[in-house]
Amino acid sequence: MAMKTESRRILKKLVKNPTAMLGIFLLVFFIIVAILAPVLAPSEPGKDPFKMLPAKTAEGKMIWSSNPIAPDSTHPFGVIGKYDVWYGVVWGTRSAFKIGLIVSIISSIIGIIVGSISAYFGGWIDEILMRITDMFMAIPFLVAAMIMTTILGKGLDKVTIALIIFGWMQVARLIRGNILQAKEEQYVLAAKALGIRNFWIIVKHLLPNTIFPVIVQISMRMGSLVITAASLSFLGVGAEIGYADWGTLLNYARNYMMQLDKSWFAVVYPGIAMVLFVLAWNLVGDALRDIFDPKMRA
Amino acid sequence: MLAFIIRRLLILPIILIGVTLLIFSMIWMLGPERLIGTYVKSPEALKSEKAVERLIQKYGLDRPAPEMYVKWLGNVLKGDFGYSNVGRQGVLQSIMELIPYTFELALYALIPVVFVGIWLGVIAGSHQDKPLDHGIRIFAIIGWSLPDYVFGLLVLLVFYSYLKWFPPGFLSDASMKVMREGPWKDITHFVTIDAILNWRFDILWDAIRHLIAPLLTLSYLWWAYILRITRSSMLEVLRKDYVRTARAKGLSEKVVINKHVKRNALIPVATVSGGMIVQLFAGTVIVETIFARPGLGRFTATAAVTLDYFSVIGAALFFSLILIVTNLIVDISYALIDPRIRLS
Numbered sequence: 001m002a003m004k005t006e007s008r009r010i011l012k013k014l015v016k017n018p019t020a021m022l023g024i025f026l027l028v029f030f031i032i033v034a035i036l037a038p039v040l041a042p043s044e045p046g047k048d049p050f051k052m053l054p055a056k057t058a059e060g061k062m063i064w065s066s067n068p069i070a071p072d073s074t075h076p077f078g079v080i081g082k083y084d085v086w087y088g089v090v091w092g093t094r095s096a097f098k099i100g101l102i103v104s105i106i107s108s109i110i111g112i113i114v115g116s117i118s119a120y121f122g123g124w125i126d127e128i129l130m131r132i133t134d135m136f137m138a139i140p141f142l143v144a145a146m147i148m149t150t151i152l153g154k155g156l157d158k159v160t161i162a163l164i165i166f167g168w169m170q171v172a173r174l175i176r177g178n179i180l181q182a183k184e185e186q187y188v189l190a191a192k193a194l195g196i197r198n199f200w201i202i203v204k205h206l207l208p209n210t211i212f213p214v215i216v217q218i219s220m221r222m223g224s225l226v227i228t229a230a231s232l233s234f235l236g237v238g239a240e241i242g243y244a245d246w247g248t249l250l251n252y253a254r255n256y257m258m259q260l261d262k263s264w265f266a267v268v269y270p271g272i273a274m275v276l277f278v279l280a281w282n283l284v285g286d287a288l289r290d291i292f293d294p295k296m297r298a
Numbered sequence: 299m300l301a302f303i304i305r306r307l308l309i310l311p312i313i314l315i316g317v318t319l320l321i322f323s324m325i326w327m328l329g330p331e332r333l334i335g336t337y338v339k340s341p342e343a344l345k346s347e348k349a350v351e352r353l354i355q356k357y358g359l360d361r362p363a364p365e366m367y368v369k370w371l372g373n374v375l376k377g378d379f380g381y382s383n384v385g386r387q388g389v390l391q392s393i394m395e396l397i398p399y400t401f402e403l404a405l406y407a408l409i410p411v412v413f414v415g416i417w418l419g420v421i422a423g424s425h426q427d428k429p430l431d432h433g434i435r436i437f438a439i440i441g442w443s444l445p446d447y448v449f450g451l452l453v454l455l456v457f458y459s460y461l462k463w464f465p466p467g468f469l470s471d472a473s474m475k476v477m478r479e480g481p482w483k484d485i486t487h488f489v490t491i492d493a494i495l496n497w498r499f500d501i502l503w504d505a506i507r508h509l510i511a512p513l514l515t516l517s518y519l520w521w522a523y524i525l526r527i528t529r530s531s532m533l534e535v536l537r538k539d540y541v542r543t544a545r546a547k548g549l550s551e552k553v554v555i556n557k558h559v560k561r562n563a564l565i566p567v568a569t570v571s572g573g574m575i576v577q578l579f580a581g582t583v584i585v586e587t588i589f590a591r592p593g594l595g596r597f598t599a600t601a602a603v604t605l606d607y608f609s610v611i612g613a614a615l616f617f618s619l620i621l622i623v624t625n626l627i628v629d630i631s632y633a634l635i636d637p638r639i640r641l642s
Contacts, residue, residue, distance in 0.1 A: 019439075134309075135316030139618045140580035143598065147614050150602045151324050227445045231584060234447050236603040253451060257466075257588075261459040271448040279443040286439070 006212070013291045014284075023283025026276055034093045041090040049091060052242045055084040068256060068263040080266035081252035083242065089273050091244030096277055099156060100226045103163045104218045110164070111171025112214065116202050118172070119179035130176070133169045141166055145228060149237045156239045159229050167225065171214055178210035212292050220285035223278030230274065246270040302633055306626060317618045318374065321611055322367045328607060330359035374615070380608030384601045389612035392597060397616075398487035399468070399593035403585070404578045406490075406509065407517040411574065415521040416567065419528025423563070424555050426533060434525065441522030446581055450515040450588040457511055464511040466589045473504045512589045516581050520574050527570055532563045568635060572628030576621045 014020045033040065043049035054062045058074045069079035077085035118129040139147075148162030182188065183206070191201050232238030233247025234254065241248070253266035325333070334353050354360050358369060373379075377390050385392025422434040457464045469477070469489065476482055476498070477489075485495050490509070493502035535541065536559055544558045545551075582595030590596075594613060601609035 131309075131312060131316065134313050135320055138313055138317045138622055139320070139614055140576055140621055142580045142583060143614050143617045146583070146598065146602045147321075147324055147610050150605060150607065150610050151327055223443065231445065231447055235583070235587060235599050250447060250451065254588075257451075257454065257590075259459065261455070264455055264459075267448065267451045267455060271445075271452065274448060275440070275444050278445070279439065282439060282443050 010288070010291055014287055017287045017290075019283050020287030023280045023287065026280035027284065030093055030097070030277055030280065033090060034097050037090050037094055041084075041087040043087075043091075050095065050244045052083045052088060052091075052244050054082040055079045055087075068266065070262075071265055077269045078263075078265035080249065080263055081255065083249070083252065085249060085266055085269055088244050088249045089246065089269055092246040092249070092270065092273065093277075095156060095239070095243070095245045096226045096230075099160055099163070099229045100222045102160055103167055103225050103229075104222050107164045107167035108171045108214060108218055110168040112175050112207070112211075114168065115172035115175030116179055116206065119176040119183065120198065120202055120206065126176075129172075133172055136166060137169050139166070142228060142231065145232060146235070146237055149232055154237065154240050156229075156243060156245065159232055159238050162232075163225060163229060167221075170221075171217060174213055174217060175210060178213060179206050182206055182209050216285055216288045216292055219281050219288060222285075223281035227274065227278060246274050299633065303630055306629055310622065310626065313622060317615070317622070318371055319367070321614060321618075322370055323363075325370065325607070325611060326363055326366065330354045333357075333359050333607070379612040379615070382601070382609040382612070383606045384597060384604060384609050389608050392609065393594060393612055393616055396592060396594045396597050399591065400579065400582050400586070400595055402488045402490065403509070403512060403516065403582055403591070403593065404575070407513050407520075407578050408575070410513065411517045411520040411524055411578075415524030416528050416564070418521070419525040419567075420532060420555065420560060420563075422525065423529040423532025423536065424551075424559075426536075431529075435529070438522040438525045438529075441518055442526070444519075446515055446519055447584045447588060449518065450512075450585060453511050453515055454588065464507060466508075466511070466591075468505075468508055468591050469501070470504050470508075473501045476501060508589075508591075512585045512591060515588065516578060516585045519581075520578065523570070523574070524567060527567055528563065531566045532559060535559050535563045538562075565635065568628075568632055572625050575624050575628075579620050580617060 014024070038049065044053060047053070054064065055069075055075060056062055063069070063079060063082055066081050068081075069075060071078040071085075075084050075086060077089060079085065114129055114133065118126045136144075144166040145159070145162045148165060149158055152158040152161060179202075188201060188205055191205055229238060230245065230247030230250070233243075233245050234250045236251055239245040239248050247270075249266055249270040253263050256263040256266075331350065331354075334350060334357065358366065361369075379389035379393075381387075382389040382392045385395075418434050418437075422431045422438075425431045453464075454466060458466060468474075482496055482498070483492070485492050489505045490502060493499070493505060541554060541558060544554045549558075580595075582593055583599050584595070585591070586593040586596035587599045594616065598610060598613040598617075600606075601613065
């Protein structure tokens, strides 16, 4: 019940907030692009659409020279390193959602489990789990993800694993802090007195009352996770060569670094896609944070 | 206070050991077959299966993990991080050589962050919901959404390819020649400071010209971040009773903001500064790569691409050392600033 009215209150506030609406509008736009990818940028039938093939000329011939080709009617966003930028941007949207959703959901679940166990049981369990969390936080995120992908090898799946391994700690800390506060509330004490099992107290009573800040964090992190994944591809340790991914396109642009004036489109178009994608999540996350922040509620 | 510092210092070795454990388990994940490749210098040595077996035994790569960890940790403590293919010398030597470049970049980046970020945040906070505030907020949210590597490539596109103002790289060839052949003395290994000490203002100008674009790329994200934090904490403090009292006393708005609000509003900024410094260092991976500057960041990136495992791992150890030390300093100085923490 409480959750339903809370959700309704949030929805009402979101609709009233113009910047949040802009964020939601952008998100819907990206979802549509991702769904319509096969229509917007048709792939070769029977082939994996995420593996980009060399672009074709207007006459249908494959392009073999790796010189960048400026945007024209057949390639609206140009061609970089033999690959069609438009195709990469459109299918890259799917890659972005895939990696962002998988990483943020799985790492949040891990974080929720670790954080709630740590806070609820306290004592030495808490101490051990929190020291492990500290340990994982002691390597800068980008550097940690880089070593992980160096060791695991190239590929978007490896990037996903690397980001999950080093991405659960903030949620764990957040949940722990919230549960520590909620633990002393009357209803939890009452549930305990009634002899309800620990597991159910956490799942039914504690989590619903502490989960909203986590939702804010997930939406704020979606953008930054996608950026980090793409930065790995940009550096050359992320997705495989030719994978439809925004960072990979920028990596091709990097090969023409000293003549970016001939390859600007490979920076500008994927760049715009990334900025808008991140902006969308940030706007929504920002609005959600203001809504949940009791200081701003008044 | 003392108890707080002692407790903090006692946790330090635990975290350090934890980090080495974590990093070691990554090395261990590589498996002996891949690790052996980092020990031998020529591919011929790995021709036959027997030779590989022998080498694995020779370097003890088939030993149980705890034994390998102790041996590895012993080597690390002695300063032996292995051989770096990227640096063409020991990993530690390579890192030591590159550290001044990265420190120079990351530390200079703090200057615009602190000044521009806080300044804009105070302006936005004291003009809440006026056009100025909206403008600054839009700048902040766009800045925060723009990935540094996209921004860096755009900077390169505009200021180098198009305007030809700021060249990439570290120094022009002429300055490099002076540094190699003299008259030039390496004193601090920070090229900007050395240039002043050597009385070579042409080289100083050259270094600054090469620094502007990377500094901009490394720091603008944090202008936006610090701005947002300053603004929201200004708004919170402005609502406090003592501010109303100050206004009621008839103090001018300028005095209220500068003397009463700003100081308290900057405490949250101090808390995030530790994370920011660490992120600035990590950001050099991207920035040094884009602008082709020598440094720990580009070393890490190159090592990762060329699968130079020991270099990557050595660099990771250094980055986490920077992180741990920074956090320690920030925590202690934060306790010094804010009495509430000291007491609890």
